[in-house]
Amino acid sequence: MKESELAGLVEAGILSEETAERIRESQRRKKAFRKDRVALLLALLGAALLGLGIILLFAANWRRLGKTARLALAFLPLLTGQGPCLYTLLRKEDSPAWREASSTFLFLAVGAALALVGQVYHTGGYLASFLALWMLLGLPLVYLMRSGTTALLYLAGISFTTRPGVFSYLGFFAYLIFPLLFLAILPFLLKAWKERPKGAFTLASTWVLAASFLWALGEPATAARDSLFLGVVQTLFSAFLLLGFLGPFREIKGARNGLLFLGNSGTLLLFLFVTALKFPEWALSPEKGFFTRFPFQAALWGFTTLAALLLLALFLFQRSPRDLPPFALAFLLLDALLLFPPPPPARTGLLCAFLFLSGFRLSYTGAMKGKQGLLAQGLLVMITAAALVFFMDFLPFAVRGAAFLFAGGLCLAPVFLFRKKRKVHA
Amino acid sequence: MPRKPVILGLFGLTALIQIAVPAGIAWKKETVLRTGKLFKFSVHGRDPRDFFKGSYIRLWFTLCDLPVPRSAVGKNGDHVFLVLKTDKDGYAAVKAALPERPTGAEDYVKARVVKDYRGIFFPRFEFDRFYLDEETAKKADGLAGSSRRGPSYALVRIKDGDAVVENVVIQGVSLK
Numbered sequence: 001m002k003e004s005e006l007a008g009l010v011e012a013g014i015l016s017e018e019t020a021e022r023i024r025e026s027q028r029r030k031k032a033f034r035k036d037r038v039a040l041l042l043a044l045l046g047a048a049l050l051g052l053g054i055i056l057l058f059a060a061n062w063r064r065l066g067k068t069a070r071l072a073l074a075f076l077p078l079l080t081g082q083g084p085c086l087y088t089l090l091r092k093e094d095s096p097a098w099r100e101a102s103s104t105f106l107f108l109a110v111g112a113a114l115a116l117v118g119q120v121y122h123t124g125g126y127l128a129s130f131l132a133l134w135m136l137l138g139l140p141l142v143y144l145m146r147s148g149t150t151a152l153l154y155l156a157g158i159s160f161t162t163r164p165g166v167f168s169y170l171g172f173f174a175y176l177i178f179p180l181l182f183l184a185i186l187p188f189l190l191k192a193w194k195e196r197p198k199g200a201f202t203l204a205s206t207w208v209l210a211a212s213f214l215w216a217l218g219e220p221a222t223a224a225r226d227s228l229f230l231g232v233v234q235t236l237f238s239a240f241l242l243l244g245f246l247g248p249f250r251e252i253k254g255a256r257n258g259l260l261f262l263g264n265s266g267t268l269l270l271f272l273f274v275t276a277l278k279f280p281e282w283a284l285s286p287e288k289g290f291f292t293r294f295p296f297q298a299a300l301w302g303f304t305t306l307a308a309l310l311l312l313a314l315f316l317f318q319r320s321p322r323d324l325p326p327f328a329l330a331f332l333l334l335d336a337l338l339l340f341p342p343p344p345p346a347r348t349g350l351l352c353a354f355l356f357l358s359g360f361r362l363s364y365t366g367a368m369k370g371k372q373g374l375l376a377q378g379l380l381v382m383i384t385a386a387a388l389v390f391f392m393d394f395l396p397f398a399v400r401g402a403a404f405l406f407a408g409g410l411c412l413a414p415v416f417l418f419r420k421k422r423k424v425h426a
Numbered sequence: 427m428p429r430k431p432v433i434l435g436l437f438g439l440t441a442l443i444q445i446a447v448p449a450g451i452a453w454k455k456e457t458v459l460r461t462g463k464l465f466k467f468s469v470h471g472r473d474p475r476d477f478f479k480g481s482y483i484r485l486w487f488t489l490c491d492l493p494v495p496r497s498a499v500g501k502n503g504d505h506v507f508l509v510l511k512t513d514k515d516g517y518a519a520v521k522a523a524l525p526e527r528p529t530g531a532e533d534y535v536k537a538r539v540v541k542d543y544r545g546i547f548f549p550r551f552e553f554d555r556f557y558l559d560e561e562t563a564k565k566a567d568g569l570a571g572s573s574r575r576g577p578s579y580a581l582v583r584i585k586d587g588d589a590v591v592e593n594v595v596i597q598g599v600s601l602k
Contacts, residue, residue, distance in 0.1 A: 071452060074448065075445065075448070075449070078444060078445060078448075079445070082441045082444070085437065085441075086434075086437065086441075089430075089433060089434060089437055090434075106444075110444050113444075113448045114447070114448050114451075117448045117451050117452045117455075118451075119557045120452070120557075121451070121452065121455035121456075121459075121590050122482075122553060122555055122556050122557055122590065122591045123451070123455070123552060123553070123555070124551070124552050124553060124554040124555040125552060133447070137443065137444050137447060140436065140437075140440040141440065144433055144436055144437050144440065165502075165503050166503075168501075168502070168503030168504065169503065169504060169505050169538075
């Protein structure tokens with residue numbers, strides 16, 4: 001509200017001078033908060049761009065500078081970055097802009113130093129071991145500087161460390177690298193999520209967490225090609241959906257929540273691929289020696305299934321079964337098809353029916369609660385399922401026609417319900 | 427105990443470790459370069475890119491074309507120690523592949539076991555990259571596709587199993 005408007009209201013006797021002063025104070029605080037946020041974003045962007053610029057300049061191979069100069073340049077950003085961090089701890093500990101910017105710069109400088117030393121001495125090695133060392137050296141900064149940005153960089157970096165082949169000389173410990181690195185950051189994440197459930201860090205972490213786990217557990221599963229890969233990825237999508245509705249993440253609604261967005265869109269896309277491209281005919285067929293051929297991928301599948309089941313139990317314990325997102329159960333269907341595969345037409349039919357019923361449930365809930373977005377989402381899922389039935393050439397025309405009539409009727413029901421509800425409210 | 431001195435102390439320790447780790451790697455490699463024995467490895471190469479470190483030439487060691495039965499060296503991904511000798515043409519050759527670090531005075535290099543579909547092992551060396559500046563990378567790319575014929579080899583310093591590539595020559599042209 002403008003100052004002239006406030007003065008006018010006071011003059012007209014609508015507002016007391018005391019209330020007007022309280023409004024002015026609240027406006028001043030809001031303005032200061034906005035300024036702080038802009039400063040934080042600019043500082044972060046600046047630090048990240050500086051850090052990345054340095055990495056790129058190093059990557060340009062400054063071989064003409066001589067080895068000593070190149071080594072000096074490798075350590076320069078590291079030493080330069082440690083200065084502002086120390087200054088922040090001494091003088092600016094309460095400034096988020098200083099904490100985030102200085103620690104982000106130093107975090108990237110550690111990576112630059114390791115990369116350039118590796119370049120000077122032509123060390124090969126694997127990306128996984130390089131990133132594991134970098135993340136370990138950067139981890140203390142997350143806690144000491146209380147920096148959310150470095151925590152997100154760390155989460156992204158550790159997602160490349162699920163490579164038991166790279167660390168195989170460590171024996172069984174090779175399988176624990178990613179879980180241990182994740183456990184190391186977990187106390188910081190839990191504290192930050194608890195303190196600010198609606199904050200920007202919690203919002204950003206829904207996206208980075210989902211992407212990190214999808215890459216860390218999904219990418220190694222691609223080695224098992226079809227079946228196990230699909231099982232692991234779908235279980236992850238369902239786990240994301242359940243987690244997205246629990247604890248601090250439930251405060252972040254709809255498509256802004258990365259866990260919900262990836263869980264929903266991922267399931268829809270995966271079901272589309274599995275049915276439309278006729279994956280079931282080969283992907284879900286049981287292979288001889290399935291688990292012995294890909295023991296690591298089978299363990300990943302077992303682990304993700306166990307995690308999803310635990311999240312499902314937690315969800316049912318904390319919330320009503322009526323709140324359960326339909327796609328959260330998709331992993332149970334896919335896992336069942338993986339273990340006990342029926343003939344191909346039945347598999348496709350089951351997948352399509354699940355998709356259609358999930359869409360119906362979503363649109364029905366949307367109609368009953370008067371939520372247009374949910375209704376539209378449900379209709380989209382039903383249309384997708386109907387389109388899949390259309391291309392099922394193994395079904396006779398009469399069966400497909402009847403399925404369409406039934407589906408059409410079901411599609412119209414939530415729309416009528418929604419209109420009726422709106423009329424009642426009007 | 428007040429919180430701030432503890433945090434400052436821990437930050438000091440972190441800062442030291444952050445410097446000590448890359449410095450330690452550099453020190454170790456520099457020692458190999460100064461005091462290691464020089465070997466000439468026959469290679470052929472191609473030049474990919476590393477997102478973090480830039481352009482490099484990937485070294486494919488001709489030495490790797492001399493397979494050793496896998497049963498002699500352990501399972502895929504294990505460390506293996508290759509005792510080296512020099513052949514009649516002056517190139518490095520494998521004298522023995524051992525699962526444990528040799529205790530004698532022989533020159534050896536550490537590698538990883540990579541098996542092929544026949545169960546025959548090829549060593550993967552840590553020193554399979556030679557980083558290049560942008561101009562040399564273009565030159566190396568041209569050399570790989572040219573009809574020019576000359577020797578291609580890597581000069582590698584080796585000490586106590588560790589190795590550093592000193593120079594790479596492709597088709598008779600030095601890339602240093």
